[in-house]
Amino acid sequence: xxxxxxxxxxxxxxxxxxxxxxxxxxxxxxxxxxxxxxxxxxxxxxxxxxxxxxxxxxxxxxxxxxxxxxxxxxxxxxxxxxxxxxxxxxxxxxxxxxxxxxxxxxxxxxxxxxxxxxxxxxxxxxxxxxxxxxxxxxxxxxxxxxxxxxxxxxxxxxxxxxxxxxxxxxxxxxxxxxxxxxxxxxxxxxxxxxxxxxxxxxxxxxxxxxxxxxxxxxxxxxxxxxxxxxxxxxxxxxxxxxxxxxxxxxxxxxxxxxxxxxxxxxxxxxxxxxxxxxxxxxxxxxxxxxxxxxxxxxxxxxxxxxxxxxxxxxxxxxxxxxxxxxxxxxxxxxxxxxxxxxxxxxxxxxxxxxxxxxxxxxxxxxxxxxxxxxxxxxxxxxxxxxxxxxxxxxxx
Numbered sequence: 488x489x490x491x492x493x494x495x496x497x498x499x500x501x502x503x504x505x506x507x508x509x510x511x512x513x514x515x516x517x518x519x520x521x522x523x524x525x526x527x528x529x530x531x532x533x534x535x536x537x538x539x540x541x542x543x544x545x546x547x548x549x550x551x552x553x554x555x556x557x558x559x560x561x562x563x564x565x566x567x568x569x570x571x572x573x574x575x576x577x578x579x580x581x582x583x584x585x586x587x588x589x590x591x592x593x594x595x596x597x598x599x600x601x602x603x604x605x606x607x608x609x610x611x612x613x614x615x616x617x618x619x620x621x622x623x624x625x626x627x628x629x630x631x632x633x634x635x636x637x638x639x640x641x642x643x644x645x646x647x648x649x650x651x652x653x654x655x656x657x658x659x660x661x662x663x664x665x666x667x668x669x670x671x672x673x674x675x676x677x678x679x680x681x682x683x684x685x686x687x688x689x690x691x692x693x694x695x696x697x698x699x700x701x702x703x704x705x706x707x708x709x710x711x712x713x714x715x716x717x718x719x720x721x722x723x724x725x726x727x728x729x730x731x732x733x734x735x736x737x738x739x740x741x742x743x744x745x746x747x748x749x750x751x752x753x754x755x756x757x758x759x760x761x762x763x764x765x766x767x768x769x770x771x772x773x774x775x776x777x778x779x780x781x782x783x784x785x786x787x788x789x790x791x792x793x794x795x796x797x798x799x800x801x802x803x804x805x806x807x808x809x810x811x812x813x814x815x816x817x818x819x820x821x822x823x824x825x826x827x828x829x830x831x832x833x834x835x836x837x838x839x840x841x842x843x844x845x846x847x848x849x850x851x852x853x854x855x856x857x858x859x860x861x862x863x864x865x866x867x868x869x870x871x872x873x874x875x876x877x878x879x880x881x882x883x
Contacts, residue, residue, distance in 0.1 A: 581840060583878070603643075617667075633652050642680045648688075675698075681730070698711060721746065727771045760780040772816060778793065849862045
């Protein structure tokens, strides 16, 4: 199997030192694999990754329209400077299991800036079903058409974007006002949506070179993003509060270079941390990019977690490595997974409580105020492969 094989969409990005075969869900791996699909060399000896089983417990899920109409949201003022010093350490953190309509296997794939909305997947016997939670309550929403359906992002009005497959073709969809509709532009996938309704993503075959685009709204025709000279292909993966779009541009087969499209139409290549071969961006918050520096040698690949200030052009090393992704809040806190789920506040690393006796976790959402995180467990147990449980953490 190669990274150009269609099955790559259900593989997890290889960790730096893989312990045991992982069972991470396909939705997160679609995001990671799509950005890194051009890599042709692996490292660290073993690169064995297992896919999440689709077996699930019994139960039913309503498919009526979403009960709440999204409220109009005013555009967010541009962010011109990086965030201030981190707030005090989070306290009194608690973990709760999100309801899943009686279906045992479920997970969270995205969250909005307020921490009120989460998007995810459940696994009934009939197959994968996309879902939405509002204020911790499971909402009745229609199923996204296609296979391997999943939401990648959701905004503060509860408008979610994602994609699914029809054969080998990937198509983008938006959930808005209780209706799931296909985005215009043909095959492709959206990656992010902001509170003004601007959507970014890529068009084209996910296993080949893509074209970065933006949709002004859920009903708009996609507009191609301008590429720098010498880079014929690119991905658009993130969008900041001020409209800054973040992605990667490619000269050919191999890893890309992080690229910023600014709201004024200008763009620039991102420098790498000193000595790094690449910088993989995960999230953007309040003028900061969060991600991992990649250091390659003959047979090893090492990682270090950083954040990058768009305003100053400087990197700051995080207090611990987070894998596979780091999520930043406006107050400077950073959520992710180290040995277990954690929040970094300055130089302090605060462990988040674990759910029951689960050991393996993914963080997939973090609120702008730093008080709410969400994700899922993915342990293998004696009775269940990939024990996915949708989880929410709250702190003060």
